[in-house]
Amino acid sequence: MGLLRSWVQSANAPDCPFPLNNLPCGVFSTAEDEPRCGMAIGDFVLDLAGLEEAGLVTFDAGPLLDVPFWNDLMEAGPAVWADLRARITELLAEGATEKAAVEPFLAPLSEVTLHMPFLVSEYTDFYAGRHHATNVGTMFRGAENALPPNWLHIPIGYNGRASSVIVSGTDLRRPWGQVKGPDHPAPSFQPSRRFDIELEMGAVVGTSSTGPVTVAEADAMIFGYVLLNDWSARDIQAWEYQPLGPFQAKATATTISPWIVMKSALEPFRVPTPQREVPLLPHLREPGPMLYDIALEVGITPEGGTETIIARTNYREMYYSAAQQLAHHTTSGCPMNTGDLLGSGTISGPDKDSRGSLLELSWGGKEPIAITGGTRTFIEDNDTLTLRGHCAGDGFTIGFGACVGKVLPALADPYAR
Amino acid sequence: MGLLRSWVQSANAPDCPFPLNNLPCGVFSTAEDEPRCGMAIGDFVLDLAGLEEAGLVTFDAGPLLDVPFWNDLMEAGPAVWADLRARITELLAEGATEKAAVEPFLAPLSEVTLHMPFLVSEYTDFYAGRHHATNVGTMFRGAENALPPNWLHIPIGYNGRASSVIVSGTDLRRPWGQVKGPDHPAPSFQPSRRFDIELEMGAVVGTSSTGPVTVAEADAMIFGYVLLNDWSARDIQAWEYQPLGPFQAKATATTISPWIVMKSALEPFRVPTPQREVPLLPHLREPGPMLYDIALEVGITPEGGTETIIARTNYREMYYSAAQQLAHHTTSGCPMNTGDLLGSGTISGPDKDSRGSLLELSWGGKEPIAITGGTRTFIEDNDTLTLRGHCAGDGFTIGFGACVGKVLPALADPYAR
Numbered sequence: 001m002g003l004l005r006s007w008v009q010s011a012n013a014p015d016c017p018f019p020l021n022n023l024p025c026g027v028f029s030t031a032e033d034e035p036r037c038g039m040a041i042g043d044f045v046l047d048l049a050g051l052e053e054a055g056l057v058t059f060d061a062g063p064l065l066d067v068p069f070w071n072d073l074m075e076a077g078p079a080v081w082a083d084l085r086a087r088i089t090e091l092l093a094e095g096a097t098e099k100a101a102v103e104p105f106l107a108p109l110s111e112v113t114l115h116m117p118f119l120v121s122e123y124t125d126f127y128a129g130r131h132h133a134t135n136v137g138t139m140f141r142g143a144e145n146a147l148p149p150n151w152l153h154i155p156i157g158y159n160g161r162a163s164s165v166i167v168s169g170t171d172l173r174r175p176w177g178q179v180k181g182p183d184h185p186a187p188s189f190q191p192s193r194r195f196d197i198e199l200e201m202g203a204v205v206g207t208s209s210t211g212p213v214t215v216a217e218a219d220a221m222i223f224g225y226v227l228l229n230d231w232s233a234r235d236i237q238a239w240e241y242q243p244l245g246p247f248q249a250k251a252t253a254t255t256i257s258p259w260i261v262m263k264s265a266l267e268p269f270r271v272p273t274p275q276r277e278v279p280l281l282p283h284l285r286e287p288g289p290m291l292y293d294i295a296l297e298v299g300i301t302p303e304g305g306t307e308t309i310i311a312r313t314n315y316r317e318m319y320y321s322a323a324q325q326l327a328h329h330t331t332s333g334c335p336m337n338t339g340d341l342l343g344s345g346t347i348s349g350p351d352k353d354s355r356g357s358l359l360e361l362s363w364g365g366k367e368p369i370a371i372t373g374g375t376r377t378f379i380e381d382n383d384t385l386t387l388r389g390h391c392a393g394d395g396f397t398i399g400f401g402a403c404v405g406k407v408l409p410a411l412a413d414p415y416a417r
Numbered sequence: 418m419g420l421l422r423s424w425v426q427s428a429n430a431p432d433c434p435f436p437l438n439n440l441p442c443g444v445f446s447t448a449e450d451e452p453r454c455g456m457a458i459g460d461f462v463l464d465l466a467g468l469e470e471a472g473l474v475t476f477d478a479g480p481l482l483d484v485p486f487w488n489d490l491m492e493a494g495p496a497v498w499a500d501l502r503a504r505i506t507e508l509l510a511e512g513a514t515e516k517a518a519v520e521p522f523l524a525p526l527s528e529v530t531l532h533m534p535f536l537v538s539e540y541t542d543f544y545a546g547r548h549h550a551t552n553v554g555t556m557f558r559g560a561e562n563a564l565p566p567n568w569l570h571i572p573i574g575y576n577g578r579a580s581s582v583i584v585s586g587t588d589l590r591r592p593w594g595q596v597k598g599p600d601h602p603a604p605s606f607q608p609s610r611r612f613d614i615e616l617e618m619g620a621v622v623g624t625s626s627t628g629p630v631t632v633a634e635a636d637a638m639i640f641g642y643v644l645l646n647d648w649s650a651r652d653i654q655a656w657e658y659q660p661l662g663p664f665q666a667k668a669t670a671t672t673i674s675p676w677i678v679m680k681s682a683l684e685p686f687r688v689p690t691p692q693r694e695v696p697l698l699p700h701l702r703e704p705g706p707m708l709y710d711i712a713l714e715v716g717i718t719p720e721g722g723t724e725t726i727i728a729r730t731n732y733r734e735m736y737y738s739a740a741q742q743l744a745h746h747t748t749s750g751c752p753m754n755t756g757d758l759l760g761s762g763t764i765s766g767p768d769k770d771s772r773g774s775l776l777e778l779s780w781g782g783k784e785p786i787a788i789t790g791g792t793r794t795f796i797e798d799n800d801t802l803t804l805r806g807h808c809a810g811d812g813f814t815i816g817f818g819a820c821v822g823k824v825l826p827a828l829a830d831p832y833a834r
Contacts (some may be wrong), residue, residue, distance in 0.1 A: 122539065122579055127661055140660075148659050153604050154595050158661040159576035164540055169418040175749040176629065176700065178571050187570050189698045189748075212593065212831040243557075244544055244563050244575040245662025251751035281595065281606045283832070329604075331831075332592040332650065334668035335580040390786065413750075414629040415700070 001268055003396040005094040008106070011042030016257040017399020018389060020092055023085060024259035024400065025070050025224065035068035035115045040259055040401070041092055044106040048088075051105055056098065057087055065333060069259065070118045074206040074223045074340040081206070081223065085264055106121075112169030114258035114401070116167045117226075118204060121339035123165055123254065125230055128158040128320040128345040130274070135348060137358045140238075152278050155320035155328050157342075159244045160230075165254045165341065167238040168227075168403045172253040174381065174410040177236035191410030192233035194365065195379045199387055201300050201315050202228035202261055203322035205340035209247055210335055211229055216287045218326035221336070225292070225322070227257035227265065227387045228343050229404035234359055234378070254343070257387070260410040269293045269391040271316045273324075282329060290321035296347060296389045298356065300371055303382035309372035311356055313349040315389070320345075381409040418685055422511040425523070427459030429438040430667035434807060434816020435459055437509055441501060441676035441817065442487050442641065445529040451530045452485035455524075457676055457818070458509055462529055464522040465505075473518060473653060474504055485502070485676065486807050487535045491623040491640045492755040493533055498623070498640065501682055531675035531818070533584045534643075537629030538756035540577040541672065541746060542617075542647055545566075545737035545762040547691070549799040551684055552765060552777045557655075568694050572737035572745050574759075575662045577647075582671045582758065585644075585820045591798065591827040596654035604656060608827030611651035611782065612796045615763040618732050619645035620739035622757035623676050627749055633704045636741035638753070642683065642709070642739070644804045644820035645672035645760050651776055651795070674804070674820040682815055686710045686808040688733045690741075701745060707738035713764060713806045715773065717788055725788035730766040732806070737762075798826040 002021035005012055008382065012018045018040035025259040028045050029035040036049035051057040057110050059080060064073045073346065103259045127133055133156075137146030151157065167174070174195055180187035206223030213221065230250060237249030268290040294315040325342055346356040355361045358378050361369050368375035379385065387403040421437035422429055428436045435441065435457035446452040453466035468474040469482040476497060481490040490497065505599055508519050544550055550573075554563030567573065575638035583589070597604035623640030630638065647667060654666030687706040718724040718814050742759055765772040771776045775795050778786050785792035796802065801823040808815040 003659055033709075044594075058581070137660075150595075150597075150604070154657060155662055156657070156661055158577055159664070160753055161576055163754055163757075166752075173750060177748055180567075180570075186695075187567075187698065189700055211828075214832055236749070239567055239662070240571060240573070241662075242567070243658070243662070244573055244657075245660070247574055247576070248745070248749040248751065251749045253750075278603075281604065283606055328665070329668075331592060331594055332653065332665040332668045333581075333670075333831075334578055334665065337580055340580075411628075414750075415631055416700075 002087065004021045006041060006092045007096060007099050008042040008044060008092060014395050015397050016042055016183065017397055017401070018191065019396045020089060021393065021396050022261060022265050022398045023088055024261045024265070026117045026259045027068050029115065030107055030112050035116055037065045037068070039088060040109065045110055045112055047105040047107060051102070053223040055086065056101060060081040063277040068115065070142050070202050074118065077207050078220060080260065080266065085262065090195050114169065114280055117258060119339050120165045120341050121227045122162040123162040123341045125156050125160045125250065125343035126155050126320065126325050128155045128318050128325060128346040129347050130319040131317065131319060131348040131350055132346040132356060132360065132402060133356065139364045153280065155325045155331065157325060160254065160343065164251050165256060167310065168255055168258050168401065169407050171406045172231065173408045175233055176410060176414045177233055177248055178239060179235040182240045185200065187239060191234055193378070194234035195407060196234050196358045197298065197385050198230035198232055199296060199311065199313065200228040200230055200346060201294065201344040202226040202256055203342040205326065205336055205342065206338060207285040208338055209330055209336045211330065213327055215284065215290070215323050215327045215332045219290055221326060222263055224260040224262040224320060226260055227389050227400045229255040229385065229387050229403055229405060231255070253405070255403055257400040260400045260417035261398060261400055266292045266391065268393060273321055275317060279331055283331070285322055286321060291316050291318055294389050296387065299386040300376060301384040301386070302373065302380065306372045307386070310361060310369060310371065311354060313347050313354040313356055315347055317347055317349050318344055343354040359403045362366045368413060379407050383406065383407055419811045421506065422514060423458060423461040423509045424516050425461060425509060431812050433459055434813055434818070436813045437506060438810065438813050439678060439682050439815045440505055441678045441682070443534045443676045444532040444614055446527055446532065446546050447524055452486060454485070456484045456505060457526065458629040458777060460526055461523040462526055463505070463532065464524065467522045468519070473508065473515065474501065478593050485532065488756050491535065494624050494696065495637060498679065498760050499681065502679065503728055531584060531586065534675060536756050537579040537582045537758050540579040540582055540758045541574050542577045542667065542760035543574040543737065543762040544744050545572045545735050545742060546764050547735065547736040548765040548767055549763040549773060549777065552772065556781045566725050570697065572742045574742060574746065577671065577760065578668045581668050582673060585675050585818065588823045589648065589823050590781055590825045591792060592649055592669040593651055593827060593831045594665055595656060596652040597656045609650035609652055610795070612824060613649045613651050613775045613803050614715065615647035615649055616728065616730065617645040617647055617763060618711065618761040619643040619673055620743065620759040622743065622753055622759065623755060624655055625755055626753045628747065630747045631746045632701065632707070633742050636740035638743060639680055639739060641677040643677055644647040644806050644817045646672040646802065646804050646820055646822060647760055648672070663704055670822070672820055672822045674817040676818045678815060678817055683709045683808065685810060690738055691736060699750070701741055703738065703741060707740040708735055709808065710731050711806050713804065713807055716803040717793060718801040718803070719790065723789045724803070727778060727786060727788065730764050730771040730773055732764055734764055734766050735761055795825050798824065800824055
């Protein structure tokens with residue numbers, strides 16, 4: 001499939017991240033209007049709430065876009081997702097008869113503010129990249145014990161904190177936490193000195209489940225994908241994570257891209273997971289390709305400086321797909337809900353410059369990496385970290401919008417009021 | 418403080434769990450009415466939503482009880498909680514002038530159905546009982562490594578799954594999961610054979626926070642407490658929990674008691690945490706007694722059989738209080754919200770019959786315990802597990818209602834539709 005041409009001319013450029021093929025879902029506000037649902041098209045955002053109010057988009061179930069989040073639409077299920085997509089494609093296609101009626105609902109992207117695109121019900125983060133798990137395992141437990149015995153059999157995951165998920169562009173603050181170095185007799189409470197990123201994709205659960213679901217059913221439940229940066233305080237993590245896993249090290253913030261790219265926009269880019277080293281049990285086997293060919297990169301920009309791209313990798317490097325992770329998540333009967341967010345786990349490639357965290361890039365801080373105007377082991381105050389991702393189609397591009405966060409200095413006294 | 422006498426005579430019995438001193442918060446329905454907020458008093462439930470509709474209870478902010486959950490009232494904060502309590506105490510006290518107006522809003526407890534008392538925002542579970550951590554650590558890692566190095570310095574916790582929290586009386590089903598015994602070459606997917614309870618208290622967060630809070634501030638944020646049973650599949654847990662903690666082993670269900678006992682009802686029963694073995698860092702020190710003297714017990718009833726009490730312990734055995742846990746939870750800047758639920762961790766005492774899990778009671782399944790008509794290592798199909806708790810006041814009792822769950826057999830095929 002090639003480019004779907006739109007009467008929004010900027011959407012037809014081969015490198016535009018938001019062609020008619022994409023139609024990602026976001027929430028935006030303008031100087032005049034409160035936050036509302038919209039889709040990106042070319043250099044514009046299409047006001048979906050406005051189209052619904054005007055009767056240009058309707059649903060059998062009644063209004064689904066009259067709220068400043070996509071959860072109601074997601075909950076309505078895959079048939080409604082497809083209908084909406086078909087209708088918007090019809091309205092925006094080159095030669096559309098309703099162009100004049102739709103045009104007033106376009107706002108320039110440069111003039112809007114983007115908000116969280118959905119209400120996060122619960123957030124789960126996985127550890128499903130082979131290279132990342134091997135790198136981190138080697139650093140923490142030695143090369144012989146790098147991969148835990150269960151790693152090739154189940155997608156290892158832990159529950160994160162939904163309240164800490166923020167949208168791209170929201171500043172965050174270096175956290176305080178309890179840390180203890182191996183050479184210190186006692187722990188101390190101080191600002192994190194090893195604050196890091198994790199380059200991930202996030203899968204957004206669209207429809208709910210109440211019992212175990214198959215991998216195929218799980219794939220059908222997924223509404224779309226976002227870029228995701230799972231900010232991680234490595235020094236806090238090292239002290240707290242045994243025996244029950246990461247907790248405060250991962251609770252400061254998780255940043256997502258402003259646009260949810262619907263699964264249907266990603267269909268042309270499906271790729272299989274890598275060859276299994278040992279066969280999976282039947283309930284975790286994939287009926288078809290469940291990963292996506294999404295090129296990813298991480299940039300770091302010091303305050304007042306220029307950006308250096310410090311990592312380039314691809315979502316296809318993952319060992320487990322989001323559908324497998326979601327299927328595993330339900331094995332115990334765990335109910336899943338609209339708005340649940342599943343982090344893929346850090347996406348590292350096989351090469352040194354394809355690693356998705358500073359922990360790996362600087363090998364635990366021992367090998368500083370060069371950036372324009374300096375070096376880095378971990379994040380320094382006022383650094384801005386940017387994740388980007390895109391799928392390269394035949395004459396078109398699918399983008400997610402950047403996933404950006406600036407790390408402000410820690411508070412001098414976190415308890416001062 | 419002794420018994421507060423009520424014109425509801427059944428509330429004045431010294432062993433009644435719901436005297437005027439208690440006024441716990443629940444959600445109930447009758448044959449005629451939809452679920453609504455109520456408080457237990459004697460053998461009755463008082464229809465709070467009805468009182469609000471009738472103008473007998475009002476709030477400056479407008480209606481807070483016109484929804485079938487307590488979250489709106491909790492969000493309104495401690496001053497409103499105190500005002501509500503004072504008003505209901507006034508309405509129900511012996512000699513109350515408004516008795517005739519209030520009496521129609523009482524429904525016999527025996528005729529109502531109880532529902533989840535609040536919407537669980539997020540659920541966190543801790544590992545804060547010294548005896549439990551030592552017992553489990555000894556079984557899993559040997560006596561020398563029983564307590565992890567961080568254990569005496571921070572309340573170890575992990576994020577659980579809010580979607581799996583259910584109210585007392587809801588049946589649950591034995592889960593399937595991936596397990597691997599040490600003698601097996603490969604894992605298998607099967608129903609859990611080591612399904613267990615964890616006897617805990619749950620703290621319900623009433624007001625939200627956006628940055629680190631002190632222990633005193635955390636205590637002020639807590640609305641009340643419930644009994645909590647953190648059902649745990651030990652065989653699934655053993656295979657999955659390294660390196661990122663429990664996941665599917667704890668995601669089948671967590672049962673809470675139907676009544677939230679407000680913190681104010683527990684004030685007379687405050688007790689300090691045990692002597693610290695090593696001093697805590699200043700931000701985790703308690704400004705006063707933050708635990709409560711709550712006697713707890715666990716009963717097991719086989720299908721068609723009689724109940725055996727298999728454990729008796731007390732909430733005062735915990736090493737960390739809920740206020741300390743909540744304060745630690747915010748150190749990273751993690752936002753906390755109304756309706757967050759914090760499990761205390763398993764409450765085991767020093768003696769064999771004061772252990773709050775079958776894992777400990779049967780020492781990993783090696784020492785079956787005797788129950789009426791048989792023995793148990795872990796839960797068998799159709800067993801009903803009941804947690805109970807009470808505070809013994811001077812001439813009165815504070816109860817939570819039983820926290821009951823029956824374990825149905827696993828599905829023959831979890832993927833059959």
